[in-house]
Amino acid sequence: KAGVTQTPRYLIKTRGQQVTLSCSPISGHRSVSWYQQTPGQGLQFLFEYFSETQRNKGNFPGRFSGRQFSNSRSEMNVSTLELGDSALYLCASSLMTSSYEQYFGPGTRLTVT
Amino acid sequence: QQQVKQSPQSLIVQKGGISIINCAYENTAFDYFPWYQQFPGKGPALLIAIRPDVSEKKEGRFTISFNKSAKQFSLHIMDSQPGDSATYFCAARGNSGGSNYKLTFGKGTLLTVNP
Numbered sequence: 175k176a177g178v179t180q181t182p183r184y185l186i187k188t189r190g191q192q193v194t195l196s197c198s199p200i201s202g203h204r205s206v207s208w209y210q211q212t213p214g215q216g217l218q219f220l221f222e223y224f225s226e227t228q229r230n231k232g233n234f235p236g237r238f239s240g241r242q243f244s245n246s247r248s249e250m251n252v253s254t255l256e257l258g259d260s261a262l263y264l265c266a267s268s269l270m271t272s273s274y275e276q277y278f279g280p281g282t283r284l285t286v287t
Numbered sequence: 288q289q290q291v292k293q294s295p296q297s298l299i300v301q302k303g304g305i306s307i308i309n310c311a312y313e314n315t316a317f318d319y320f321p322w323y324q325q326f327p328g329k330g331p332a333l334l335i336a337i338r339p340d341v342s343e344k345k346e347g348r349f350t351i352s353f354n355k356s357a358k359q360f361s362l363h364i365m366d367s368q369p370g371d372s373a374t375y376f377c378a379a380r381g382n383s384g385g386s387n388y389k390l391t392f393g394k395g396t397l398l399t400v401n402p
């Protein structure tokens with residue numbers, strides 16, 4: 175089976191812009207979670223989608239949003255980018271919602287200048 | 288706020304030695320404790336996981352020890368190899384409903400195994 179794929183792998187944006195990241199889960203996985211990884215804060219949970227519905231949400235501002243499509247693919251959007259949003263954004267898929275067994279993609283490295 | 292504290296931040300071990308990474312959590316609202324391994328340029332990958340009603344779980348060279356009363360758990364890597372050099376994250380999954388059903392990660396331990 176193909177693993178979790180994320181596009182793009184690298185992205186450079188300017189402060190104030192918005193960005194959309196894409197994630198394709200492992201075939202058959204219906205849950206997609208998003209995480210932000212930074213050297214200072216580590217891995218932080220953003221949100222989880224299952225069957226096109228947001229099931230869990232972390233403590234991030236409303237500028238961070240997501241959605242899931244009927245084929246389980248997911249997108250994450252960040253509006254009004256800030257310098258502090260520079261991070262590795264990881265997508266993870268799992269068979270069921272709220273699973274501890276998650277399969278991570280390679281991430282999208284976002285740099286905000 | 289649920290937290291998982293991980294130590295040490297970095298660890299250097301000689302080939303063949305034992306690597307030990309420790310984690311502690313602050314409340315009892317967790318029901319699974321997985322460990323993830325991350326190599327540079329890759330996403331984390333599940334290594335091994337344990338439930339709080341089990342004191343130890345072993346898979347190959349990797350062992351999780353769990354101390355429920357102390358709210359601590361640790362990863363032991365026996366006969367450490369250079370290929371084990373990676374960042375290791377402990378995590379805990381909340382067992383309450385709503386937004387608590389999520390993974391909370393420790394901040395990671397960078398393990399270097401010297402040949």
